[in-house]
Amino acid sequence: MSTPNASGWRPEMNAGGADDSTTFTGNRALMLEEPLIFEIGSTETTGVDFDEVAPALDLGGLARSAPIGLPGLSEGETVRHYTRLSRQNYAIDLGLFPLGSCTMKHNPRLNERVARMPGFADIHPLQPQETVQGALAVINELAMWLIKLTGMHGVAMTPKAGAHGELCGILCIKAALEARGEDRRVLLVPESAHGTNPATAAFAGFSVEDIPATPEGRVDLAALKARLGPDVAGVMITNPNTCGLFERDMKAISDAVHAAGGYVYCDGANFNAIVGKVRPGDLGVDAMHINLHKTFSTPHGGGGPGSGPVVLSEALAPYGPIPYAARYADGSFKLVEEESAGAEHPETFGRMTAFHGQMGMFTRALTYMLSHGADGLQQVAEDAVLNANYILRSLDDVLEAPFGGSGPCMHEALFTDNGLAEGFSTLDIAKGIIDEGFHPMTVYFPLVVHGAMLIEPTETESKAVLDQFVGALRSVALRAKNGDPALKSAPHFAPRARLDETAAARKPILTWSEPVVAPDTPSLSEIGGS
């Protein structure tokens, strides 16, 4: 298993790079090539010592007979493999991550220390409840913060991520309609919504209808009102929206939807722009998920885990999922789950995940809230909005800001690719900014804007960093306007140059397989076909 395979790690891999320097190993100074564990490990090697020998088995004829094929490395080799891999990643600890609609901010290490306290990290979800009173107190305390910050009535803590939270909110709406004996099947979703919104509505059995945006990037209130009727369950709206704008008509939208018998779901992915400045409950929202990793700084770990508690209005709270942590007058806590739900929470739509949600994220988020306090969180929103507007005004002379004329943006600034040289696109600017040492902004989203570039600096970036980023982006934008051919092949200084995503999708290779010797041997790499 230790021979480099034909498709992989080999010295000549580095040939033909941007600066045409080659090395025997593929490594260059501190830039290291790293093979797969399957190419360097062996099924005989282990990085773990056990202090006892294997006992006799008693498995009723089900013992494995064939090898599994799992490579092992010694402890030192393992540390080196993953440390080397880590160096191929950009991360918020390395620099600005200006992803609009995604929110990447400083991840305090106190959060990590707290989450690893044995009393939180090493407790089982089904332990007797008298042995986990502190954990239930954390869930309850975090829930109280979320309710007070949003001006809502209740909160469902178990959803595992933002999109899972959307599903939770939509199921609450469905359960509420069912309780009223109404069969409303349409959810209205504005064009500028996150792609998860229509996917969630469809997953819960609704049909989705778009609501157009006004020329200035907000929900078209007249079009929305015109579509309301007895078949409409409600609206899924994002506020601040994905164009970076606050929906000024939010209260009017809520009032109209409520008057027509529907409910208002708000995608709360961008809550950091308004936390402590306005409470969604005051705007008539019925349900809103909060991505704890966005507004409350839990780390995103290269794609997760997330956590998506959903705050609920008085109308929807009775339908929220089980289990949840309830506090009793004597100061004790109890889980309301299947058994006690009948008496204490009879209208619940049920359970949506095996256990109690993302406890490891709850401890981190609560730690962050306590650190900031109510005053700090208000400052968070102000600085996030200030930073975004600073970006907007510092770049709108070189990049077109489609809604820049309509006033300030909220947490993120939106630009288009209008005015670039023939053949140059948003993608070229994104790849060019990599060479400047930054992660690219969100590209081609929202879909309502051509060649969108969506920049969210967040509140944890300094003016100096913003100035450096503005300078770099200005330079790359000017190169794209002037048609600099070198930009077409950027990035030049990243671990990889532009990757062939079409080939990856056309003939997917999703698992490692042993080098194929005979040309006609069937290979896992053939799966899916083209």
Place this chain on the structure above:
Amino acid sequence: MRYLPLTPADRSAMLATIGAATIDDLFIDVPAEARLDGPIADLPGHASELAVERHMGALARRNRAAGDGPFFLGAGAYRHHVPASVDHLIQRGEFLTAYTPYQPEIAQGTLQMLFEFQSQIARLLGTDVANASMYDGSTACWEAVVMARRITKRSKALFSTGVHPHYRSVARTMAKYTGDALVEGDPELVPGTDWAALAAAVDKEVSCVVVQYPDILGRIDDMAALASACQAAGALLIAVVTEPVALGLIKSPGEMGADIVVGEGQSIGVGLQFGGPYVGLFACKAKYVRQMPGRLCGETVDANGKRGFVLTLSTREQHIRREKATSNICTNSGLCALAFSIHMTLLGEAGLRQLASINHGRAKAAAAELAKVPGVSVLNTTFFNEFTLLLPTAARPVVHQLAERDILGGVSLGRLYPDNAGLENGLVVAVTETCTAEDISAFAAALKEVLA
């Protein structure tokens, strides 16, 4: 406010650049009547690192940690020793604080790891392909049912009685809204599931049969015959694994013919964490890959011909397909998948087999010792590291009496099936490498005392 870098002077200069007089000029679109004047009442102000750590530490100390004494809980979440280097490596900022790898040129670390994870999972579960993780086992289980509906165009799902009741509960919640018909029931306290009856129930309306392996009572059975019955009827066999360490010793579901294998990966690399975050495993036969939910990482080459990795087949996903997507999932459990993958790399095949056999050996020893307690018997004829004790009385109060003696002695079936009096004497006991001989003796002695 140690996380906020702007000084008052910065703020003034930036407002001047923007052309705004005050910060509230930037919130002009928020209706004035809804705008808050000051910090929200009833919430405390900002606090020092020391004060916050003290507060959270006090809450943590109100919990009895698994490592504080004898501990035998399983039922879908397992305590294993995780090598120190796992937590060290996942805390590297370049992994911990990275975003979803949408820009592959500067995310090869995460992408290569996900490719390695997919390859490890496919081999462990015995399938052709695996995705880059899901939220957890219970939601992965429901996604598999939905996937089977898409593939078979049928919507009746049969759940074996051995499937974790919470997994069934999640499916029941969702089925109410999607119109799927579920056939399910509680297990009986017998050594094996009635597999022949299950196979006989697979008719032309059935989209899938969902079985758990080892099941909620710790029983292990060969599912090959059921797989054949499913295939004959055009239904898919979905296998759920909640204790992947077991697969170091016992045959994989894929080997026995399962079409989709889902699981909870928590027991390798990820701690108990009171239920989350965990890591959902999702794998299937190659022919179904385009119907699979969640993120996939694929191998490709870059402009210079170097091997590299990208997220792929994303045309199945919500950000492109919107209401036609295979699921609404937008995030995976990347960091937990990393922890799983590192721990699995440290173990390697040799280490995994040894870890599994130690678990099995300890469990056999514990079952033998606990069966000696007067009135107690062991239900299972075969098991991996988890089995069901039959007590002479309801197990639920016994669990609390054991906890008073500082022994966390398992999960009572009364807690898992509160409405089924026929199961109340059952106690599900998990024994891993973290349970010492002294722990097992202490458990047996305490159980004897409580039952006396």
